[in-house]
Amino acid sequence: MNVPVSRRVHQLTTGIFSELAEKKRAAKALGQDVIDLSIGSPDLPPPAEVQKALVENVKDGSQFGYTLRGLPEFHEAAADFYYRRYGVQVMAETEVLQLMGSQDGLAHLATALLNPEDAVLVPNPGYPIYEASVHISGAQLIPMPLQKENGFLPDLKSLAEQDLSRVKLMILNYPGNPVTALANREFFVELVAFARRHNIVVAHDFAYSELVFDGKRPLSLLSIPGAKEVAVEFNSLSKTFNMAGCRIGYVMGNQHIIGLLGRLKSHIDYGIFEPIQRAGIAALRSSHTVLDRLVQQYEQRRNTLIGGLHEAGWPVPRSEATMFVWAPIPNLVGRQAPWTSREFSFDLLETTGVAVTPGNAFGSLGEGYVRIALVQPEQRLAEAAARINLFLDRARAAK
Ligand SMILES: Cc1ncc(COP(=O)(O)O)c(C=O)c1O
CATH class of the missing domain: 3.90.1150.10 (Aspartate Aminotransferase, domain 1)
Incomplete structure (x- = not known):
């Protein structure tokens, strides 16, 4: 055959x-x-309290059903974590969406937002799901070079000189994988202005938000004024709490984008095993x-x-x-x-x-x-x- x-x-x-x-x-x-x-x-x-929460909740026979959109307590714990760690305020009910790892959301975002005539700016080099997500959606891919001489940040000025009329989405990742660069506040401020001017949604992958060294502090894109108008930020419990195999993460930011991604996901999966969500809550609420x-x-x-x-x-x-x-x-x-x-x-x-x-x-x-x-x-x-x-x-x- x-x-x-x-x-x-x-x-x-x-x-x-x-x-x-x-x-x-x-x-x-x-x-x-x-x-x-x-x-x-x-x-x-993972931290001991996370393992303990997982074991205790697995023993509860009532936690084996479909969970669908995720527990409200998880969304609240993620919102509180963002406020505590990055000074960002979000509405837990409408501006946070639980994901089966950030990969889940990154893989589906372009499908939720785009049509075949639309284009996406994708970092080169970049984490492979960014490019794959564009192929899955059927939209067009435009590689966005990250050069050493530019601190591995995209050159927004030269991008603005191109025809961006078809570009509807831009994907970024700081701290980055594989390029371990950090973004600074000036760049993020410029990025938000660029996205608003050109009507481009920004998807920022913040999976390594906590692994920042030498006394530096992580910077969330959502901490920039106006970012919620144009952006969503993906985060994960995989690296921050060593829970990669649990498959749990979340996306925050623009409520309209979050709603569209949630609508698509409601047809794809029926939520994360409840004991894992409860372990995730213990992680997000654990001590710094x-x-x-x-x-x-x-x-x-x-x-x-x-x-x-x-x-x-x-x-x-x-x-x-x-x-x-x-x-x-x-x-x-x-x-x-x-x-x-x-x-x-x-x-x-x-x-x-x-x-x-x-x-x-x-x-x-x-x-x-x-x-x-x-x-x-x-x-x-x-x-x-x-x-x-x-x-x-x-x-x-x-x-
Ligand atoms: C940059 C980046 N984003 C997202 C992911 C996906 O992480 P997860 O789906 O476990 O949250 C990874 C995993 O290695 C990654 O390196």
């Missing part, structure tokens, strides 16, 4: 990520001790010391890895935020041709067992970089840096 494939699914790539998964499997099958720094899935447990400890852990991991890579002669920039390092591939003087992202990642994995993600998995402008995730204990990160040191030494000797 000839199984058909829709044009939309045909556009969804699996390429580099499945190749990487295959290489990791092969390395493990050969008995190699793989240090997997390729996926942003937290290795740390939980978050302070998490930041400290990731900051120490970053220092260990970056310190080790600097000793190996690889001058990788210090990430200011997130659980990643966005590392330009070393250009070894005298090497015949520079490594591509793919060659570097696969050579490194095959010879050392250290798995990192090729930068071009996040778009063409990710070429020349690899993304390294801080998802192993410090001792394993030090071990990874030592193996990378040997790998680079051997490459230098072989050139």
Whole structure:
């Protein structure tokens, strides 16, 4: 039988990520001790009170029905969290929508808002669901370059010189994955003015809102005056509370956009298992010391890895935020041709067992970089840096 494939699914790539998964499997099958720094899935447990809430609620036989739109208490806890952490006020009933992880909302937003003649500005490099969501919706994709010389922020002035008449949505992500940049207030103020002037909805992905280092504070787009007129912001319990497998997150902001996304989702899923929602409430209401400890852990991991890579002669920039390092591939003087992202990642994995993600998995402008995730204990990160040191030494000797 000839199984058909829709044009939309045909556009969804699996390429580099499945190749990487295959290489990791092969390395493990050969008995190699793989240090997997390729996926942003937290290795740390959720706070004890979150686990306790989950266990207690699972024992309650009345919590196994469909939950549909999510518990009002969850929406209130998310609204309170936003006020406490980012000084943002939202109406829990109308300006917050629970999601099965922020991925759920990011995957469906373009479908809720757009038609085939509409276009979306998507960061390049960017987290893959942004591009995929545009293909799923059937709308047009316009890549939006993030350049180092511009602090990895989009150049709004040069965008304004283009024909933006079809652009209805723009997707952004600060602190970013894979590019670990932060946005500043001036940029966000300019962004809100740009969006209002051109009538463009802004979807800001704030999944790494709490993983900000060196005493800096996270900045919510919704804290900018006028942002709620044009924007929604996605957030998640996956990274902030180490609950990635629980699949729980939320989106906040413009009530009309939230309503449309809610309407679409009401046809797709019937809500999150109630004990997970109750564990999510415990997380959102937990003490800030939980978050302070998490930041400290990731900051120490970053220092260990970056310190080790600097000793190996690889001058990788210090990430200011997130659980990643966005590392330009070393250009070894005298090497015949520079490594591509793919060659570097696969050579490194095959010879050392250290798995990192090729930068071009996040778009063409990710070429020349690899993304390294801080998802192993410090001792394993030090071990990874030592193996990378040997790998680079051997490459230098072989050139
Ligand atoms: C930038 C970014 N956004 C969104 C997500 C999705 O997170 P979740 O669906 O677990 O909330 C991730 C996951 O890695 C991410 O890195």
